[in-house]
Structures are given as structure tokens and as C-alpha cells.
Amino acid sequence: MAAASGADYEGDVDRLYQLPLSEFTSARDELVKRLRAEGERERAQEIKTLRKPTAAVWLVNQIARERPLDVQRLLKAGESLTKSQAKAAAGSPQTFPEARRDEQRALEQLAKAAREIADRAGIGSPALGKAIETLRAASLTAEGRELLKRGRLTEELEPPGLEALTGLKGRGRQRAPAKTKPPRSDKRAEERRAIKQARDRVDRLRAEERELATAARAAAREAERAEAEAMAARRRAADAQERARAMTDQREAAEAKLDA
Secondary structure, eight states, X not given: OOOOOHHHHHHHHHHHHHSOGGGHXXXXXXXXXXXXXXXXXXXXXXXXXXXXXXXHHHHHXXXXXXXXXXXXXXXXXHHHHHHHHHHHHTTOOTTHHHHHHHXXXXXXXXXXXXXXXXXXXXXXXXXXXXXXXXXHHHHTSHHHHHHHHHTOOOSOOOOOOHHHHHTOOOOSSOOOOOOSSOOHHHHHHHHHHHHHHHHHHHHHHHHHHHHHHHHHHHHHHHHHHHHHHHHHHHHXXXXXXXXHHHHHHXXXXXXXXXXX
């Protein structure tokens, strides 16, 4: 059997990352079986090693597919910010503030999109916060930008340090190894973000509740008006029928006199 083309293989992988998160594992396993049946054992093994994305990574990949223009703005802003940081480290910080503002505006726009997709998929605030952090981190490296543009991220990312962005090597004392656990202040900041996002959701739900309550009251008033009009119409119909019966009695009486 003819070997599958590279384009077919990439398309299969792309389709995996487009699926709802709950369908990833079963679809991956089905693809592995199909490739093995077609004699593509090496590619089947490559697909088999693909891990199911975390909720945050899945969210980032969906954003890349649903909001490509907004993602493109972030990619440009991230690249500009990286260059500005390098210039600032070399003693020319003039472009850094504007580049930072551009990146922040792009992130804020994508954060709104992320909240919409997260609400739709039932994804909670912690994963949403990690998704936004991954978006920012991906925009700051060439490899991250390429993966984000394709919607093919496989793991959560953290923004690189200043030395990585500027290409500078550390001087003097060696930097301490990165801690595996975030500092307590970062945890508190994440908790505050999660609380704020939860409060924002409550505010949105309250606003929707008020709108629905207003609509319900208006519908009730309209129903009451319609019922009142219907009752009036029924009364008019009953009066008309009564008058018709009276006229019938009068006619019959008149006809009886004629016959006498």
C-alpha cells in the first residue's frame, strides 16, 4: 500500500488537536490503528506518543483556530517585544514601553476570547489563567510562535527569562536553578486572578439574569393584556349571541301572529 504523504500525516495531527478534549485519546488510538493497517508503523508510533493536551493547552490551540487574526497580532507584538527587550538590555530602551503596551492589548483581546471558549467548554479559571500565560510565553520565542500559529502546542509554556530573550549570557554568579514550585506571591496572584475571573462571571450571570427577568415581566404583562382583550372579546361575543337570540324570539313571535 502506498505510503501516506507528509501533508496527510500533518493533516491527521492537526485534526486531532482540533477535536474536543474528551475525544482526543480515542481519536488518536483510532488513527494509530489505521496507520498500522496501512503499513505506516513508524508514523503510527509517532502518533501513539502524542499526549492528550491539558485543558489550558487545548484552550490555546482552539483560540489559534478560532481567532487567527487576534493571534497574529499577538505574534507580531511578541516578536517586537523580544527585539525591544534585546535593545533595552543593550542600552536602548526607547521602543520597549510601546512594544509592551502592544503585547498587553493583544493579550487582553485574546483573554476575552479565551473566556468565551472556556465558558462554552466548561473549563475553569485555573486552566484559563495558564492558557493566557502560555499564549504570552509562546509569542516570545520563534518556536513558540510557529506552534501557536498552527494551533499545535502540546504543553503549557512559561515566559522565558530576560537572558533567553536578549541572547545574553549570564555574568558573575550563576543563576540559581528554576524552582519547581511557584513563589508564594505568584500563588496569591493566581488566586486573585481566579477570584476576579469568578466574580466577573458572576457579574455576567447577574446581568443576564436581570435581562431575562425583565423579559419575563414584559411577557407576563403582554399575556395579561392579551387575556384581558380575550375576555372582552368573549363578553362581546356573548352579548351578540344574546341579542341574536332575542331577535330570533321576536321574529318567531311576529311570524306566529301572521299565521294566526
